[in-house]
Amino acid sequence: MRELRVSVLPPYNFDLVLDRLSLDPLNSVDISSRTVKVPFYGEEDEILEVTATGTTDDPSFLVQMEKEDRGNARLDYLKKVFQWEGTLQEIHQHFLDTDLKDIFTEHSGTPVVLEFNPYSTLMKSIIHQQLNLAFAHTLTQRFVHKFGREKDGVWFYPAPGETAILDVDELREMQFSQRKAEYVIGVSKEIAEGRLNLQELEKKPDDEILKELVKLRGIGPWTAENYLMFALGRQNLFPKTDIGIQNALKKLYGMDRKPTLAEIDEMSEAWSPYLSYASLYLWRSIENRK
Known part of the structure; x- marks a missing residue:
């Protein structure tokens, strides 16, 4: 087993990442040990184990791999999946001046984590x-x-x-x-x-x-x-026909009905160019979490 230490820029809340990953029963998540086992699709099936060792303000990770990571293929894959490159600070700051301020404050440091394949x-x-x-x-x-x-x-x-x-x-x-x-x-x-x-x-x-x-x-x-x-981690997507998005907006604005698509366009205008993060945080606001 190979071990690697990784540090990323804050804020990054891996506990909230694990919380969301645990909603899918196919994911191998251990909340108590702050660990997720990630399937790596290569010539042979491999497992990459990621454990949080830091905090939201000082995020760091222990990565365990079954094989030597020649060419950094496995680390690059994890960086992409967990969005370890760049910083969420600019995105967080953008939403503090919008109607999503409270949601972004509650879920600060949550990246748009990709599916594993x-x-x-x-x-x-x-x-x-x-x-x-x-x-x-x-x-x-x-x-x-x-x-x-x-x-x-x-x-x-x-x-x-x-x-x-x-x-x-x-x-x-x-x-x-x-x-x-x-x-x-x-x-x-x-x-x-x-x-x-x-x-x-x-x-x-x-x-x-x-x-x-x-x-x-x-x-x-x-x-x-x-x-x-x-799958690709594109940052400016807002699936406005999604029932979860519509229900989250209904809750956010205290409406007695779901908003129309035209109303959603108006509501979301200020959230560009980070609409994918608006989508994620709106979903988080209505999810039944453990």
Whole structure:
């Protein structure tokens, strides 16, 4: 086991990061030891263990790796996933002059942590479409437990090629709808057969990525925006059709109804160019946390 010490710029609240990661039952999180085990998708499945050793104002981490990190591929991956480069101070300061001041003060130092794999981000988003969060997690868990892989308590999503050859009935048996099963298999085929190259897609600007993704059956604006935020870490996305966002805004402004899309546009105007952070912190404001 290789060990590495990492320091990042404050503020950075890893306890709130773990709190949110723990909402997904597929994540291997230990709140008491301030540790998360991260799946690393390479030629072989590996586990990277990240433990917080510092505070919000002096953040530091112990990273444990199974193999030597030649070329810093594993560390670079963790830096990207946990947004360890740069500082949240400028973003935090931006929101202190907006209607989100109190929410940003409560959740100060929470980064937009990425999902652990771009392909799994797409699969999770498609599965979660139009479902309540509890059943969405249950359905995703069934999918990964049946077709993915487990190593030392850490779950890895199946590869695109493995999902592409599934039969719709295999997913229907898990309570997938007919269409959702078709979407999961169809998008996986696009990737497995090379028509959708996620590595090449990452190099493009937001608007081009959105246009390319929504061409695929089963991927609408909500899923595409989630991909930009949680697979690529783009900072200025605001999925205004998301029910959670709408409910958070209803709560924030004390409304007796959900805001209209036009009202949401007006509300969120001052939050650019960090709309992804506005989205995350609004979700945090209504999540049932442990």
